Amino acid sequence: MQGSLRDAALVLMTGLLSGGAFAQAVELRTPQSFDAIADKTERSRALFVEAGKVIQSPRCLNCHPNGDRPTQGNDMHLHQPMVVRGQADMGATALRCMTCHQGANFAPSGVPGHPLWHLAPISMAWQGKSLGQICEQIKDRKRNGDKSLAQIHEHMARDTLVGWGWNPGGNRTPAPGTQAAFGQLVEAWISNGAACPPG
Ligand code: HEC
Numbered sequence: 551m552q553g554s555l556r557d558a559a560l561v562l563m564t565g566l567l568s569g570g571a572f573a574q575a576v577e578l579r580t581p582q583s584f585d586a587i588a589d590k591t592e593r594s595r596a597l598f599v600e601a602g603k604v605i606q607s608p609r610c611l612n613c614h615p616n617g618d619r620p621t622q623g624n625d626m627h628l629h630q631p632m633v634v635r636g637q638a639d640m641g642a643t644a645l646r647c648m649t650c651h652q653g654a655n656f657a658p659s660g661v662p663g664h665p666l667w668h669l670a671p672i673s674m675a676w677q678g679k680s681l682g683q684i685c686e687q688i689k690d691r692k693r694n695g696d697k698s699l700a701q702i703h704e705h706m707a708r709d710t711l712v713g714w715g716w717n718p719g720g721n722r723t724p725a726p727g728t729q730a731a732f733g734q735l736v737e738a739w740i741s742n743g744a745a746c747p748p749g
């Protein structure tokens with residue numbers, strides 16, 4: 551309790567100091583800092599909630615919408631110009647994602663980039679869902695692209711499209727912590743039973 555109060559105060563302070571850019575101040579706790587939770591299932595849930603700071607950051611949610619259109623920015627407004635998921639989540643035939651999104655972030659225009667830039671399939675939609683629902687979905691091989699938990703960990707910890715979240719270019723706020731720290735949380739979540747938060 552004392553620790554979380556102190557963390558909240560720190561986040562508040564750094565948020566104020568950095569001119570209100572709150573999300574920028576969010577760090578990730580280490581898996582070890584959850585050792586004090588005696589019950590393994592509770593510990594696993596708490597680890598997922600911590601990893602959820604990344605999962606529910608705008609950097610990830612913008613590409614995991616629950617409709618046909620990606621969203622943009624920290625306020626997650628609908629993508630401008632209007633683009634749609636199209637076939638294979640790569641955009642409409644006449645306006646593919648890669649028409650504008652190149653292999654890397656493009657500094658002069660601020661357009662983000664990656665060689666595989668496209669939308670997460672609708673079965674992997676995260677927007678409008680609770681963290682518990684996202685958790686169940688991530689574990690469900692029928693919805694997660696038939697990935698085992700080990701493959702989910704690998705994807706979170708090392709996939710370079712996921713990694714873009716920490717190097718987003720432009721004025722975008724990077725995802726909290728680092729991809730390595732995020733990977734460790736996901737690994738600990740799994741080794742403690744991959745339990746999902748309720749709701
Ligand atoms: C540019 C778009 C884009 C961004 C940004 C993005 N994703 Fe994804 N995500 C995808 C696509 C596309 C897939 C499907 C890839 C596949 O099946 O191989 C996917 C799949 C996933 C999966 C697979 C399992 C599932 O059920 O969702 C996970 C986990 C995931 N992303 C995590 C993240 C995290 C964490 C972030 C932010 C740090 C992120 N993604 C940001 C496009 C994106």
Ligand code: HEC
Nearest residue numbers: 609612613620622623633634640641646647650661668669
């Ligand atoms: C006509 C050009 C164009 C096309 C086509 C396009 N985009 Fe974009 N996209 C942009 C621009 C420009 C930005 C940067 C806007 C900004 O942040 O100011 C952007 C930003 C984004 C972002 C915001 C990232 C963030 O976290 O802020 C996502 C997600 C995204 N695009 C996904 C897609 C996907 C998926 C497709 C294909 C279905 C696509 N875009 C097609 C021009 C395009």
